[in-house]
Amino acid sequence: MKTHEWALMGLMVLSTGCFQVVRSSSQTQLPEKRSHLVLTGTTDDAARRFSELFSKRGFQVTDRQKRKNGATLYVFKGQRAALTTVTGNSTVVSGSTSTVGSTFYVLLTPQGDTTKAQLFGKPTLNGSEVCSDEAPAWVPACVEDVYAGVAWDGLDQMTGREEAETLRGMMLELELAASSGPGSPVVTAEPQTSEPAPPACVxxxxxxxxxxxxxxxxxxxxxxxxxxxxxxxxxxxx
Known part of the structure; x- marks a missing residue:
């Protein structure tokens, strides 16, 4: 949908209340502290591993941005569903199809012999990313609000739930993988804090x-x- 059509929707929101702003992300379902992991090897090793995992799920890499601190941001995009809405009456019937998809951001930061991976995802509507109140600072700023009909059947696919499930499934797959080579998660044991034993004689x-x-x-x-x-x-x- 073109920009002027989104602007028209914005006017309709103000005048009729038939549309609403969609704001969501994977972090509505998957907190930031559970959206990162550490992988063995270089950032290139991690990038290849994530490319494989995203590709299996229908998302392809569309952009790569180098950051000043040596980190690299990768962007993956893909479609999830095409939803057709039919409206009209007994004499006139019309239909429109909207495409729901996802955009995922993966920030890879080198840490010695390992790579820290931070993950974030947002729904898209007809190719336009929704804005989010939870977006971390390393995610590019939102360009424009996305509107959708308040009674649209596709709203339940724009909550960030699917993006969170995708990221959760990928991290679980990494953890269950038998490989211990480059691109595998680093498993670190939680430090054990032992309290001093009480004195035997008081x-x-x-x-x-x-x-x-x-x-x-x-x-x-x-x-x-x-x-x-x-x-x-x-x-x-x-």
């Missing part, structure tokens, strides 16, 4: 503490201190 918890004199309590404290020191040395020698 003077105030000993039965004789309650009836002990000041001198005896001092001896009990020294005894527990020595026992704790011996226990710590034994643990360090293991």
């Amino acid at each position: 003077a105030s918890q000993l039965p004789e503490w309650k009836t002990a004199s000041a001198v005896e309590k001092k001896k009990l404290l020294e005894r527990c201190r020595e026992e704790s020191k011996d226990g710590a040395q034994a643990a360090d020698s293991r």
Whole structure:
């Protein structure tokens, strides 16, 4: 649909309320902290791996942009469905077809021998990307709002759900892949934080503490201190 037709839709929104602005992205369903991963190898290795995964799902690379920090942004686009809407009455019937698709952005940043991949997706309507309130700073700025009819059957495909499912499925496929070569995810174990073990001897918890004199309590404290020191040395020698 041409730009002036979108402008006409905007006027109809204001005058009739028949249309609404569509704003969504993959991050409405998949938070940013779950939209990135680290892969082994170079950014080129990661790019080839993502190209394979997106191609299997019907999305082809359409752009590559080099960034100043050594990162590279890749853009993948494709169509998901063609939806036909029929309107009219008993004498006049007309139909229009709208194409729903997706645009995915993949930012690949080198990190030594690995590559950090950040993922983001947005729905498209007739080739025009919708805007998003969740778009990170590394995604190109939105050009123009996209409008759709409030009663249009395709609205449920413009929520960002399909884009999130695509990204989630790709990351899961990477994790389940048997390969450990370039372009494979780096699996890192969560650091284990161990709390220090409680002292084996606590003077105030000993039965004789309650009836002990000041001198005896001092001896009990020294005894527990020595026992704790011996226990710590034994643990360090293991």
